[in-house]
Amino acid sequence: MVTGTATPLEEELARIAGAVLDPEMPVLTLAELGVLRGVHVTGPGRVEVALTPTYTGCPAVETMSTDIEHALHAHGVPDVTVVTVLAPAWSTDDISEEGRRKLTEFGIAPPRPQGPAGGPVALTLAIRCPHCGSTDTELLSRFSSTACKALRRCAACREPFDHFKEL
Template sequence: MVTLADLQNRDAVADAAARAWRIAAAVPDPEVPVLTIEDLGVLRDVSVDGDRVAVTITPTYSGCPAMDTIADDVVLALTDAGFGEVDVKLTLAPAWTTDWMSDAGKAKLSEYGIAPPTGRAPVAGPIRLQLAVKCPRCGSLDTREVARFASTSCKALYECRACLEPFDHFKVH
């Protein structure tokens, strides 16, 4: 038999978990501060057990130097919001993919001057080649890759031949 107290406790736990998710989700990415870790798809799970919060994050690649900062920022945000114990777990499987980025996050990247990833990460079969990357400033497709790695390893450096501006492109992976 489920009592009223059981239902109220279940609702309280669900409310606390939703609140903890909102707080963790709002943590900005230290490398691209216009994105939150939710926009980026790095935030994977948040669970609450009493006063304890467990957060799972996945790096954009296994050597991502921002993960320690993100973990510290998540702990700080949740403890500042009144949660007692916060445990941030890093998981590498399944591997992060740009498919996890939100549409809002991709729009924020473009507004910030970084060309967002286009297409989907290959699962099986032929790998699609991207023939052009659209300039986030002027919209031209007359661009060229200058360097395979840009300000971070998950981005490539491009140059627009139309407006002559350099820009980062978030690579699909």
């Protein structure tokens, strides 16, 4: 999360910023989602937070930024700037193991690991129903409640569910 030489203060502030919940999937923290790229103290009482969007057009970024600002203000940092960075591009592989477990609990099938190649993987690997655990599921629509999810249906329990698409 914090790269390079983070001071103990920066590590503490990164923990606070990273504990902010995702506004669209409020069971997942920003740290677990893997979108927090760094927290840097740039002066007395002044902090810059680097955030990367999941998708270029993700509308949740603005809410995330405001929530980070509020969290750090509450911790006594008066001057908070959130910058969005695009490179390196966020990948669903950046979601932590704990984040994947929470997604399943929340009723969202987590993304499958992609490895280094990148890009969408073949849709032949089984996607497990988050409700009953069956792997007998089918794609209903490539885009669901948000751009980052696809809509699927379980053939065993008949429940529809969201699948966090590999990116």
